[in-house]
Amino acid sequence: MLRVTLRGVRAHAVRFALSVLAVALGVAFVAGTFALRTMLSDTFHGIVEAQAPADVYVRGDAPVAAGPGDGGFGEQRTPVALGVADDLAAVDGVRVALADLAGPVVLVGADGTAVQSTQAPSIGLAFDERDPGLRLRDGRAPVADDEVAVESATLASSGLAVGDRTRVVVSGEVRDVTVVGEVDAGGPMAGATLVYLPVDVAVAAYAPQGTVATVAVHAADGVDEATLVERVTAALGDGTVADAAGVEAVAGQDLRDELRGSIDETLGFVTSFLMIFALVALFVGGFLISNTFAMSVRQRVREFALLRAVGASPAQVFAVVVGQAAVVGLVGSAIGVAGGLGLVGVLRVVFESMGMDLVGDVPLDTTTVVACLVLGTVVSAVAAAVPARRAALVAPVEAMRGEVTVPERSLRRRGTAGAVVVALGAGAVAYAALRPDATGSEPVLGAGAALVLVGVLVASPSLARSVLRVLAVPFVRALPPLGRLAQGNVVRNPRRTASTAGALVIGMALVGAVSVIAATGQASLAGVVESSTDADLVLRSATSAIPAGAVTDVAALPEVGRADAIAFTSGGVSPEPGVDPGPDDGAYVVGLRPGVLGGSLVVDVLDGDPADLDGTHAVVNRSTAGEGWAAGDELTVRTAAGERTLVVAAVVDTRVMSASVILTRDVLDELAPGPAQVTDTVFLDAAAGVTPTALRAAVTAAVAPYVVVSVQDRDEFVDQMAAQVDQLLVILYALLGLSLVIAVLGIVNTLALSVIERTREIGLLRAVGLGRLQLAGVVTVESVLTAVFGTVVGLAVGVGIASVLPRVYAEEGLDQLVVPWDGLALMVGLALVVGVLAAVWPGARAARLRVLDAIATPD
Amino acid sequence: MTTTDTTRADTPIATARGLVRTYGSGPTAVHALAGVDLDVQRGRLTATMGPSGSGKSTLMHCLAGLDRPTAGTVVVDGEEVSAMSERRLTRLRRDRIGFVFQAFNLVPTLTALENITLPFDIARRPVDREHLDAVVQAVGLSDRLSHKPGELSGGQQQRVACARALVTRPAVVFADEPTGNLDSASAHEVLSFLRRSVDELGQSVVMVTHDPTAASYADRVLFLADGRIVDELADPTADAVLERLGALTRRASGATPAQVR
Structure with a gap:
């Protein structure tokens, strides 16, 4: 049977090419992540050796x-x-x-x-x-x-x-x-x-x-x-x-080991983060493989029937198909490992050009290679299990039948199962949304979101028919025979269309969720900043700390009426009134001049009066310090330099600072002298009669020698914060990009294979007078329909789930839901373009089929 | 029946001159057609017969513009098919020629009616309602029009295919073993329909078959062997066809084939 397995792969090498590529891309991401981690780890360990000798x-x-x-x-x-x-x-x-x-x-x-x-x-x-x-x-x-x-x-x-x-x-x-x-x-x-x-x-x-x-x-x-x-x-x-x-x-040696340990822990987070995206990519690749084998099994029903007729057991037929998938996976993984190492090599050159030198060669350790090979092979074999089972169940008598038809099983059971899972997930999400304060609402939300996604994937063949019928309307209207033919083709095998689009659904659900969260976050942030400060100018630093000299120089300018520096340190803060703080809870403690709170910093006062802030009083921020505080409670702050017990003057709610406790500058200076405190923001107001332009010119000149200090007005301040979110968004999109690329390969793959499968039909259409361009048009419309279907369903799931977040995270500052419709429309537009691109090769292939060959092909 | 058909009844609807089709080259070359001259008469049902490998399918493919001859010319309804570009061939197939294949005649995702009107849709031409009704009536499928091919019997599917081939009023219909996959009752339905389309609509039909009974529905039968036309029979009966075929087989290769016009 091994010979049958291997010959099968060789005979259909072209058909498996894209499957190999999909595995290779996913595995390359995994291998690259491992290699990058090793290289970063080696570099930082080297720094430890050099810095702690x-x-x-x-x-x-x-x-x-x-x-x-x-x-x-x-x-x-x-x-x-x-x-x-x-x-x-x-x-x-x-x-x-x-x-x-x-x-x-x-x-x-x-x-x-x-x-x-x-x-x-x-x-x-x-x-x-x-x-x-x-x-x-x-x-x-x-x-x-x-x-x-x-x-x-x-x-x-x-x-x-x-x-x-x-x-x-x-x-x-x-x-x-x-x-x-x-x-x-x-x-x-x-x-x-x-x-x-x-x-x-x-x-x-x-x-x-x-x-x-x-x-x-x-x-x-x-x-x-x-x-x-x-x-x-x-x-x-x-x-x-x-x-x-x-x-x-x-x-x-012990200290170096400790340092290395903490480095590896940090790198571990980075690696896990990357690994999630690598595994999503690999998972998406699994859809492609599953589809390839489903179609290959369909075409080879007679071959399997013959194997069964000559005495092969169902288990052996199963093994043939899974074995072929394993070979595909192994080849893909091998290419992927090489690709991943190459990728990291390129990355190293890029890092070097940015001034970040990394040590050593691209690492190639046996564990990584073996792990990647096993991972790719197993994913591939598992993906082929369902089609393999189908092949195993082919009756020997099929070999004798003139025309082979594979009956489509009813979608009802699958649709029902999917609907049940979606309902469960939606229930969990709704629970989390309605009771955001309940303990464990976050895991419930996460599990609910995952269930909804899985349920939609399960039910998507049932969805495909109705959704595609709607999506196809414009094409059917505008291009009568082509649209109608294409619609028939994508609806004909809803399982295939759904699992082709499924890869895109996953990626697009993540894109949809991320874009809604980002837009919501940006809007909430802008809202917070705008409602909480009326300062004319804001000083920020490129290095996260504004030099003390810059603050002094600016405050001394005649054009500046008021300069409020937000200086902070970290330390232990009582978790509840009267409770001794732990030494290392890392809470932020801010020092402000009395009068700033409620002055240039607008906050919601929940209890007491922030104006009472003085050497023996503190203000508590509920959004970070938690519930349970009231004016008059006792609070202890402990830092490396000492500790102070203060009386709570007021409880406020603000998100413009992540500080949990606000002290006076004098108290902060005692608890965190000199370099132990950092000033990250300074709010400036113009002196009476000074125009904003004059103020800005004077301040800009004053901070120029400090190089890292930037002067912004309120809009720029908001924009800068929004830009940080955008930056994160770009990284996430880039990481999701590979999954989307693999999803597009999946569309190419399905189209190319279905063109092979439909050779006779294409021959017929051409004989009846369909032109080459028209034929390529049919394939293109199919491709676009599949891409748009996956995108629309994925975005709907992602946006739907993300829309619940403001309810759950209202406390954390995500208080207004913003759905970036233009961004989402852009994604659908992108899907159209991607659909057209994905159809180029299969469409050309279909158009190149010679009519006579197509008609003469035995079925 | 249109008047032009009667006025030009004497001119052939399709002609082939010196038709040669060679597959491969050198010592392994196969001469599927070794020089065929042929006139297909207008408004007649012409059958081509011959043993496998005699070149009957290749002849039909060349006449229909599906295959290009190595040498010689093909003219269909006054236009030289053998000199056409791929684009013109596509248009020729769409507008001037009807096809009925042995199997796989219908697009499985379209209903029977949609399959019949497919050539109009492809050409973006309005459907000739009257003619469509006439054809649908003639094939006797009025009540099955909304069914998908999968829900029709083999005979019904072939009748739908015939209707599609006829609905555009093509110059000539080529049928390649149209009854090859059918039982005798269904075959009779399909063949009677093709016969009626010739008699009642004045359609020209060329049919490739190896079934003497099918051939007996034709006005004229051409016999092919080794890439040449070796014999012909007018107004054939099944027995006469069988006899000629037997003679053909007995003569074996090497005999000088008779040239038939």
């Missing part, structure tokens, strides 16, 4: 919430005093102990703009000559206040050279500096911008409180890691080190 690290013994502005990986901990480094230097076996002086920096490149590649962080570091991990490649170490050294890759992308003068922004101040050295940091840094400052500058900027995150201890020659850990621990315990309270020593 010491033998022992001394750090705080208690973890705290991650602070804003810290771009690095790894958990944040209580700080270590600078003096620890000096004291440890005296311990036996220590070659050098270095405090970790690092923080945000902005480097101005040769073109006068901030050096920043993609989303990688920009980090300022101390250049300590004793640090064994640093190597000067060119020039000398920065010594004077106005000198810096720059990492090699950063130097290349900045366009600067050793000896050039430029500016940097450190701890909110603009400094004119000279680049005096080029530093080799020991490997590709994935695009991070690294600027080395003299030690005293770094201490002032990054350790204003005299504390740092860690102290790196390097061992003297001949002292191993374990010994050094023991000695450092002893030194911390016996009083050799003065400020040893609350610190601990960990082996360098």
Whole structure:
């Protein structure tokens, strides 16, 4: 039977070509995701090796919430005093102990703009000559206040050279500096911008409180890691080190493992995210394969009957078909693995051109290859199982029959089953919509949405007849014989049409849902911003932090009447009144000048009066801090620098800030001094008598030296926020794109195969006088009808489900439903175009059939 | 019946001169037609017979513009088919020629009526209602017009096919083994209908068959062997046809075929 299986694939190689391609595309996505992950992981592990080369690290013994502005990986901990480094230097076996002086920096490149590649962080570091991990490649170490050294890759992308003068922004101040050295940091840094400052500058900027995150201890020659850990621990315990309270020593290897672990966790999220789209693509490919085999089985009924007649069991016939699918899957997977690795190779070049260097070759490990091959093969075999069962059930007597007809089973059972599943799903969605506050409403919504989609796919053959009849009306009217013929062809086998369109239904449902959510989100966001601030201008930063100097300079301008900076930090906040906060819940705490709330920031006041905000009072934001707060409750805020217990002055509801607690600036400065707090937005109002144009000109000039600060009016502010949503949308569409491409291949595949299947009929039509163009027209109308059917059904499902979201997520700010009709119409228009394109090859194929050959083909 | 038919009754509706059709080349070449001269008479039912491989189907395909002759000319209703472009051939098939095949004559997604009017739809011409009614009446299918082909018997399907072939008033109808798949009762229905279309509507019909009974409905039978016309019989009976066929087989290949005009 193996020979029959393999010969079958070989004889029909052309028919399986698109199936192979579909598997290959899906598997390429999967393999590419794996390879990208490995490569990113290798790169970041390399950075860990380069950035944490010491033998022992001394750090705080208690973890705290991650602070804003810290771009690095790894958990944040209580700080270590600078003096620890000096004291440890005296311990036996220590070659050098270095405090970790690092923080945000902005480097101005040769073109006068901030050096920043993609989303990688920009980090300022101390250049300590004793640090064994640093190597000067060119020039000398920065010594004077106005000198810096720059990492090699950063130097290349900045366009600067050793000896050039430029500016940097450190701890909110603009400094004119000279680049005096080029530093080799020991490997590709994935695009991070690294600027080395003299030690005293770094201490002032990054350790204003005299504390740092860690102290790196390097061992003297001949002292191993374990010994050094023991000695450092002893030194911390016996009083050799003065400020040893609350610190601990960990082996360098352990710290590196921790960092790698947290990197892999983050990359894991990215990989899972990509993998979802890869699997959707593969799943969609399964539809194509299933269709191919369904049609192939239909055509080969006689062949299977013959096999049965000569003694093959149904199981053997089943195995023949599934085996053929497995071969198709295996070949496709092999091509896909190669394609995926090639894709990542291309991606690496693209990343490099954007200044993000990745290490190593494109990885090719056995596990990935085997996993991809197995995945592609199994998907393909499973997809062919239903057609294979059909083949297995062919009666031997069919071989003797003159004319082979495969009876179409009734669609009623399938339609009913689909309707039941849709009803269940719709019920779940409705439940979630009506009781948005009930616990578990989100999983119910998710499950309901999935059920609706599955139910629609199951019921779609029954839907196909009626929906296609409606969709076909314009074609039947405009192109009488062609439209009528095409309609007959797509309705003739509703299962096939439905499963061809099914691939598109899945992709389009996601597109529909995403576009509604995005439009709703944008509108809600714009509504929130417009209703909550009346500021004339807004300052924002390209690096998420506005330098403190910029805020001061702008506030001092005579044209500015009022400047309200929104500064924030993160810390622990009581989850309920009077309850002690956990140390690491990462809640945002904002500091505002009293009067801003209710002034330039309009908020809904639910209880109390925000005007009472002062040194002993706080305001709670219900949309993030949760229910259960009332004016007069006690609230504790804890950060790395300390904790404060305050009385709740008011409970408000605002979504313009994600902060859960609002304090005064003075309290925030105590809890989060210096670089521990970040200013991300400044609202400005003009002084009396100053025109908006004048205000804007003055502010723009004032922030120009800080490079990263942008000045926006309210509309631009809203547009910028909307643009961020759009960016995300583009990424999602791009990821869904592959599924849509495979869905279109599915249409091409079905059309091409049905042209083969209908050879006789095409011959007849041509003999009766149908021209080639008219024939191609019939195929095109079929294609367009299928594409539009899939698109319309998919969008309807996606939009339908997404329309419920504002009800469920009203609390989270999605309060007004916006259906982007023009965008959806564009999708349907796109489906028309795609339908025409998909018909080009099958249509040409049909038109090329020679009349006589078509008539003479045995059936 | 139209007056033009009677005034031009003496001119043939289709003629072939020196018709050669060779498949392949070199030593493996097959001469399906080895030089055929033929006139198909207007308003007559002409049958072509011969053993398999005699070239009778190829002859019909060449006459109908479905296949291009290697050499020679074909003229149908005054137009030279053998010199036509693909586009003109399509139009010729649509407007001037009717086809009835052995099987698979109907588009399965269209109803019987839609199949019959298909040539008009393709040509975007209005349906000739009167003629349509006459043809439908003649094939006796008035009550089955809204049925799909799958719901009709084999004989009914062939009658629908005949109706479609006739409804455009083609110059000539070519029927390729129209009764090959039918039982004798259904075959009789179809053949009587073709006969009536000649007698009552003045239609010219060319029919390829290997069934002597079918051939006996014709006005004239042509016998083909080895790509040439070797014999002919006017006003045949089934027995006479059978006898000639027997003689043909006995003569075997190599005998000098008689040239028939």
